[in-house]
Amino acid sequence: MSKTVLGISAFYHDSAAALVRDSEIIAAAQEERFSRKKHDPRFPVNAINYCLEEAGTEPADLDAIVFYDKPLWTLDRVVENCLMMAPSGYEQMEKALRSILGVKLWTEKQVQHHLKSLGKAGKLLYTEHHLAHAASAFYPSPYREAAILTLDGVGEWATTTIGVGKDDRIELTHEIDYPHSLGLLYSAFTYYCGFKVNSGEYKLMGLAPYGDPKYVKLIYDKLIDVKPDGSYCLNTEYFGYLDRLVVTNEQFNRLFCGMPRQPESRISRKEMDLAASIQVVLEEIVLKMARHVRKSTGEKNLVLAGGVALNCVANGKILKEKIFEGLWIQPASGDAGGALGSALLTSHMYFGEKRRMNPNGRDTQKGSYLGIGYSPSEVRAFLERHSYPYERIPDLKERARKIAAALAEGKVIGYLAGRMEFGPRALGARSIMGDPRRQETQAQMNLKIKYRESFRPFAPSVLAEDVATYFEMDVESPYMLLVAPVRNEKQIQTGWKEALRDGGDDMLHVINQARSDIPAITHVDFSARVQSVHPEDKRDYYEVIRAFKDLTGYGVIVNTSFNVRGEPIVCSPANAYKCFMRTEMDMLVLEDCVLWKDKQPKMKENADWRKEYELD
Amino acid sequence: MSSIEVNPQTADTNSKVKKIRSFYDRKLLPVAKSLRDRRLLLFDLTPDPSRSTYYVQRARKTVMPADFEEGGCQSPEDLEVKLQALWKNGGVRGKGAEAGSVMAKLAASIAVLSKELYAVEEQDAEVSPLTYVMF
Numbered sequence: 001m002s003k004t005v006l007g008i009s010a011f012y013h014d015s016a017a018a019l020v021r022d023s024e025i026i027a028a029a030q031e032e033r034f035s036r037k038k039h040d041p042r043f044p045v046n047a048i049n050y051c052l053e054e055a056g057t058e059p060a061d062l063d064a065i066v067f068y069d070k071p072l073w074t075l076d077r078v079v080e081n082c083l084m085m086a087p088s089g090y091e092q093m094e095k096a097l098r099s100i101l102g103v104k105l106w107t108e109k110q111v112q113h114h115l116k117s118l119g120k121a122g123k124l125l126y127t128e129h130h131l132a133h134a135a136s137a138f139y140p141s142p143y144r145e146a147a148i149l150t151l152d153g154v155g156e157w158a159t160t161t162i163g164v165g166k167d168d169r170i171e172l173t174h175e176i177d178y179p180h181s182l183g184l185l186y187s188a189f190t191y192y193c194g195f196k197v198n199s200g201e202y203k204l205m206g207l208a209p210y211g212d213p214k215y216v217k218l219i220y221d222k223l224i225d226v227k228p229d230g231s232y233c234l235n236t237e238y239f240g241y242l243d244r245l246v247v248t249n250e251q252f253n254r255l256f257c258g259m260p261r262q263p264e265s266r267i268s269r270k271e272m273d274l275a276a277s278i279q280v281v282l283e284e285i286v287l288k289m290a291r292h293v294r295k296s297t298g299e300k301n302l303v304l305a306g307g308v309a310l311n312c313v314a315n316g317k318i319l320k321e322k323i324f325e326g327l328w329i330q331p332a333s334g335d336a337g338g339a340l341g342s343a344l345l346t347s348h349m350y351f352g353e354k355r356r357m358n359p360n361g362r363d364t365q366k367g368s369y370l371g372i373g374y375s376p377s378e379v380r381a382f383l384e385r386h387s388y389p390y391e392r393i394p395d396l397k398e399r400a401r402k403i404a405a406a407l408a409e410g411k412v413i414g415y416l417a418g419r420m421e422f423g424p425r426a427l428g429a430r431s432i433m434g435d436p437r438r439q440e441t442q443a444q445m446n447l448k449i450k451y452r453e454s455f456r457p458f459a460p461s462v463l464a465e466d467v468a469t470y471f472e473m474d475v476e477s478p479y480m481l482l483v484a485p486v487r488n489e490k491q492i493q494t495g496w497k498e499a500l501r502d503g504g505d506d507m508l509h510v511i512n513q514a515r516s517d518i519p520a521i522t523h524v525d526f527s528a529r530v531q532s533v534h535p536e537d538k539r540d541y542y543e544v545i546r547a548f549k550d551l552t553g554y555g556v557i558v559n560t561s562f563n564v565r566g567e568p569i570v571c572s573p574a575n576a577y578k579c580f581m582r583t584e585m586d587m588l589v590l591e592d593c594v595l596w597k598d599k600q601p602k603m604k605e606n607a608d609w610r611k612e613y614e615l616d
Numbered sequence: 617m618s619s620i621e622v623n624p625q626t627a628d629t630n631s632k633v634k635k636i637r638s639f640y641d642r643k644l645l646p647v648a649k650s651l652r653d654r655r656l657l658l659f660d661l662t663p664d665p666s667r668s669t670y671y672v673q674r675a676r677k678t679v680m681p682a683d684f685e686e687g688g689c690q691s692p693e694d695l696e697v698k699l700q701a702l703w704k705n706g707g708v709r710g711k712g713a714e715a716g717s718v719m720a721k722l723a724a725s726i727a728v729l730s731k732e733l734y735a736v737e738e739q740d741a742e743v744s745p746l747t748y749v750m751f
Contacts, residue, residue, distance in 0.1 A: 057731070066684065066689070067687075069687075070686065070687025070688070071687060071688055071689075072686070072687050072688060072689060072695075072698055072699075072702065073687060073708045074700060075699075075726075076703075076738075077708070077709050079644075079719065079722065079726070080658040080659065080707065080711075080719075082640075082648070083644065083647060083648045083651055083658060083719070084648075084657070084658050084659065084661070085642075086645055086648035087645060087648070090637075090640055093636075093640060094633065094636045094640075097636055097639075097729065097733065098632060098733055100729075101726070101729055101730040101733040101734070102632075102733040102734060102735045104733055105688070105689050105695065105730065106688075106689065106734065108688050108689075108690070123685065124688055125685065126682040126684060126686065126687030126688055127679075127684065128683075128687075156708065157708055157709055158662045161674075162671070164691045169678065170679070171677045171678045172674055172677060173673065173674060173677050174671040174672065174673055174674060175671070175672060175674055176671060176672070177659065177709060178659070178672055180660075180670065224663075225663030225664075225665065225670075227667070227668065227669050227670060229669050229671065231669045231670035231671045232670055233660065233662070233663040233664065233667075234663075235661075235662050235663060235736070236661045236662065237661070237662065287700075312681075345679070346684060349678075349679050349681070350681050350684045351681075371634070414618065431731055468716065476624060502655055507622070537736075610725060
């Protein structure tokens, strides 16, 4: 009998909700998209409401509501940590106890308070944090059987788990526990290099190719012991997260000869080299683990989840080494994905629902387009209510040609179409698009549209059938979670490393050099974070790229998330219009309506909107 | 608000901080000392080169329906019972009966503290940019 399960993740970072019915993913969304507060950790009441609406159900009709974590087990870790660190660590303990004893332990009461029901089960269910990650990776994957590897900062205790999924069942056999954590190690370097923990890890990964990995030996000598099977243990003397409110400490500072870089200050050679070094260490450990998992489980496919699985450079290395025949990564690999994983795990291992495989051999994540959508008539009602001038182009191919023509002229276009993505990457439902052939596109989009650091690369969206034409990659990468080099014959050698040194570490020297015939998406090391676009996943977006190819010969465009720095990705047409008007985008597409910037009325704002969002 | 008026939220916060401080000084520190005196380490803080692997086998490899029903609490009384049971069995990771029995002494005072700290609506919803949110 069909069961409907609501999964919730909350109170840490990126709270979210997901709804699964009869083992099919019906809806999933992050709270930040509705609340407009980046990484919103609060109870996801808006995301839950959306999921219930999408499923056409009420809280009382849910068969179960499940939380992605076991708060009592987290309390066990908090108390043990306090006992081990005492008499130091009072400040951290005060904060931790207020949070866990004040709020998190009473999640069932929170659910009852907000939803006025605990569903038909009459009680809240709980899954282990890493089991939720494992479920989010295995069940939607295209594999009947697969090895499972989860890696994050920390769950209740586990920071790394290994297991196997087969049909409807998951077993996790081994783990590494707090305080030893690959996620926390990477976060320590993120913080030390002046980026925000929990969000800046992606920037550190993007910075790594600029540097030389000169600190690798020091990291292995002092910070972490790694065994041949990839298991590891940190030397916690160098980390602050056990007994203070920052992730590193004075020992760490001494080891790397100085205080952490101040956020927003100039990035120096040291940060580039640190980023390169920790990225090398992470990749080496992940590869050792992957080889161990392959050998110990005997499985030919691997699924990954947990925040570390968002490190698409490391993922690309696993792919390149061909350790497994198949690799699938949950696109919402961070805590938000725990909502989905907990709902799927409950569906299969609590209610015993049979797993549904996609008959065409692809995954069941539905392209991760699991969030809210707006109909063309809702969009038109919005535009007409505000008297915003627009042109309606209902024919998909005609609209795609119009968008492609604008892209080819160097226009930058905001694009909102279909259901919103679940996970941190924009995949063509809430995206900003540009022409990858133009050398100036990267700087223009970073500085005039995204208002973010100029070193950060942009990703390509490429027709699924053309992936191998542009990149050293022969598999699909629908979720932008794999990095691969631009094909050798397309690369233009620039001597950028020497230029960087000659330029006194000024990255602008090298950022503006063309490194291939698609320079806007080619990072300094010739890598690209590829999104392959399949017509079955997103027809409208596929048609835009197809039309761009018909016009220019290139089946690839620039794709970046539809937001400015510090802002959650846009959710509604109103969010999109506001972002469009505040930036130097030229065109906005809202479903079948096309808007030009120069035809819009001037937007009046009373305050500096840039202060609305805290920089990430 | 004049300088002599007290913000009720601040007063509430101060009261909670005092309760935590008292728990820390009177309950937690003695238990921590007791564990140290008995040389009971709850987890490793540094690498051990003699080990061949740092992976540990999970006690529970698969998940049963009953497992979904554990992990939360209904009331401070329920919390005390569950903590006692958890720690007398060696904690989540089965750290050993001796350490567990020492820790079990904290269960009642943690339950009392939870009454003081309880808040249905979370007050602190900021994500720290300085450390990984893990508590």
